Amino acid sequence: MVKSEDMDVNGNILMEKYELGRLLGQGSFAKVYYARDVTTGQSVAIKVIDKDKISEDGLIDHIKREIHIMKLVRHPNIVQLYEVMATKTKIYFVLEYAKNGELFDKVVTGKLKEQTARKYFHQLINAVDFCHSRGVYHRDLKPENLLLDEDDNLKVSDFGLSAFAESRRQDGLLHTTCGTPAYVAPEVITRKGYDGDKADVWSCGVILFVLLAGYLPFNESNIVDTYRKIWKSDFKFPNWIQPDARRLLSKILDPNPVKRATISKIKESSWFKKEKKSNQPCLDNSLASSTTNNQESTRPPSMNAFDIISLSHGFDLRTLFEEPRLQKEARFTIWRPASVILSKLEEIGKNVRMKVSKREAGLLKLEGEKEGRKGILSIDAEIFALTSCFHLVEVKKSNGDTLEYQKVLDEGLRPGLEDIVWLQGDEQEQKVSEQDQ
Missing domain, CATH: 1.10.510.10 (Transferase(Phosphotransferase) domain 1)
Structure with a gap:
C-alpha cells in the first residue's frame, strides 16, 4: 500500500487513472512503483520524482533531457515511456512494466x-x-x-x-x-x-x-x-x-x-x-523511417534535440516549475508536411482577420488590420522540421497587447490547429501509417 504522504494521490489512485501498488525500487530523488491502469487493467511502472529535490540539485534539465530521449527512442527492446504527469510537488513517468525484472x-x-x-x-x-x-x-x-x-x-x-x-x-x-x-x-x-x-x-x-x-x-x-x-x-x-x-x-x-x-x-x-x-x-518500418514521398520546394529549418524538449503543450515542462501566467509563445507538434501546415496557418489568419505574409522558409507573420490597445498586434508563426513529415510550430507575439494575442491564440490558432496537433500512442502510429499509404 502506498502512503498518501509519499505522493500526491487520492487514496491509492493516482490522477484518477492508476492504482498504485508495491515499491519496485528507489534512488536519490525518485521511487518506482508498480501500478495498474484502472480503465484497461494494463500493468505499468510509475517513476515518482520529487520536484523540490531535483530543483535543489539542479537536475531540471536532466529530467527534461531524459523525457525527450525516451520519447525519441521508441523501439521494441527499449522501455517505453507512455506519458508524463505532474502535480505541485511530484513528476510522474508512466513506463512500460518489465515483469521479469533486471537481467x-x-x-x-x-x-x-x-x-x-x-x-x-x-x-x-x-x-x-x-x-x-x-x-x-x-x-x-x-x-x-x-x-x-x-x-x-x-x-x-x-x-x-x-x-x-x-x-x-x-x-x-x-x-x-x-x-x-x-x-x-x-x-x-x-x-x-x-x-x-x-x-x-x-x-x-x-x-x-x-x-x-x-x-x-x-x-x-x-x-x-x-x-x-x-x-x-x-x-x-x-x-x-x-x-x-x-x-x-x-x-x-x-x-x-x-x-x-x-x-x-x-x-x-x-x-x-x-x-x-x-x-x-x-x-515497425512506419515508425523507424522518417522519409516521405512529399518533397517541399521550401523546407523549414530543422531543430536539434535540445530545441525540441517541449514537444507540445502537454510536454512543456516549464509549467512544472513556474506559476501559470500569460505566455508570449505556444508550441504545437504536427504529423503533417510543412506545406499543409502553412496553408492551415494562412487559413487561420484570414479567419481571425489578420494579414498573413511569408517572410522566409517556414516563417509566417500575422498582423492585425486595426491598431489595438498597444499598437498593431503582430504574431510570428515559425515551422521547424523534426523529420520530413513531423514538425514543430512555434507561435509567439512580436508586437501588441498580450491579452489580444491570447484571444487570437485561444479562439483562432489553437482550435484551428487542434485537428493536426500531437497524437499519443496508438493514434500517433495510426497517423504515420495513414501517411505512408
Whole structure:
C-alpha cells in the first residue's frame, strides 16, 4: 500500500487513472512503483520524482533531457515511456512494466546458456543501434539497466546519463565522464574525449562477457587496478567460451576505439549470426523511417534535440516549475508536411482577420488590420522540421497587447490547429501509417 504522504494521490489512485501498488525500487530523488491502469487493467511502472529535490540539485534539465530521449527512442527492446504527469510537488513517468525484472538477477548467480546469451545480445545490439541512429548515446549500459518483460524480451532502461550527438564539442567528442566503472570504456577514463557510440559498444562487450562467463572481465579489489586492466583490456577467457565468441569479444573489447568493432561488424560476425531466429522483435518500418514521398520546394529549418524538449503543450515542462501566467509563445507538434501546415496557418489568419505574409522558409507573420490597445498586434508563426513529415510550430507575439494575442491564440490558432496537433500512442502510429499509404 502506498502512503498518501509519499505522493500526491487520492487514496491509492493516482490522477484518477492508476492504482498504485508495491515499491519496485528507489534512488536519490525518485521511487518506482508498480501500478495498474484502472480503465484497461494494463500493468505499468510509475517513476515518482520529487520536484523540490531535483530543483535543489539542479537536475531540471536532466529530467527534461531524459523525457525527450525516451520519447525519441521508441523501439521494441527499449522501455517505453507512455506519458508524463505532474502535480505541485511530484513528476510522474508512466513506463512500460518489465515483469521479469533486471537481467542482472539472472547473471548474478552465474553464466547463461550460449543460446540465451545470444538472444539477449541480439536485442541489446538492436536497441543500441537504434539509439545511435537517433543521435542518442546511453552511456550507462549494464545488466542492472537491462530489464526483461513477461515474454523474456530485453528492454533497455534508465536513460538518465544519456547524451545527444549535439552534446559533442567542437572536436566531435563527448567529454563528460560517466557510467559504471566496471563497464566504462578506457577512453572515457582518460577524460580526453570519446565517441559515444564506441563507448556504448565497449559496454555491450562487457555485458556479453558477463552473460557468457558469469563474472566481470575487469573487477579488481580497488578501482585503480580495475581501471588499469580496462585501459590495457587485460582479461582472460574462461575455457567454456567458444572460439567464435572469443574472437568477437576481442574485437569489441579493443582498448583502441579506432580499431574497436562497430555495430555493423558485430552483426556480421559468425557468432552473432549463428542460430539467428526470425521471430525476434523488430521495429515497425512506419515508425523507424522518417522519409516521405512529399518533397517541399521550401523546407523549414530543422531543430536539434535540445530545441525540441517541449514537444507540445502537454510536454512543456516549464509549467512544472513556474506559476501559470500569460505566455508570449505556444508550441504545437504536427504529423503533417510543412506545406499543409502553412496553408492551415494562412487559413487561420484570414479567419481571425489578420494579414498573413511569408517572410522566409517556414516563417509566417500575422498582423492585425486595426491598431489595438498597444499598437498593431503582430504574431510570428515559425515551422521547424523534426523529420520530413513531423514538425514543430512555434507561435509567439512580436508586437501588441498580450491579452489580444491570447484571444487570437485561444479562439483562432489553437482550435484551428487542434485537428493536426500531437497524437499519443496508438493514434500517433495510426497517423504515420495513414501517411505512408
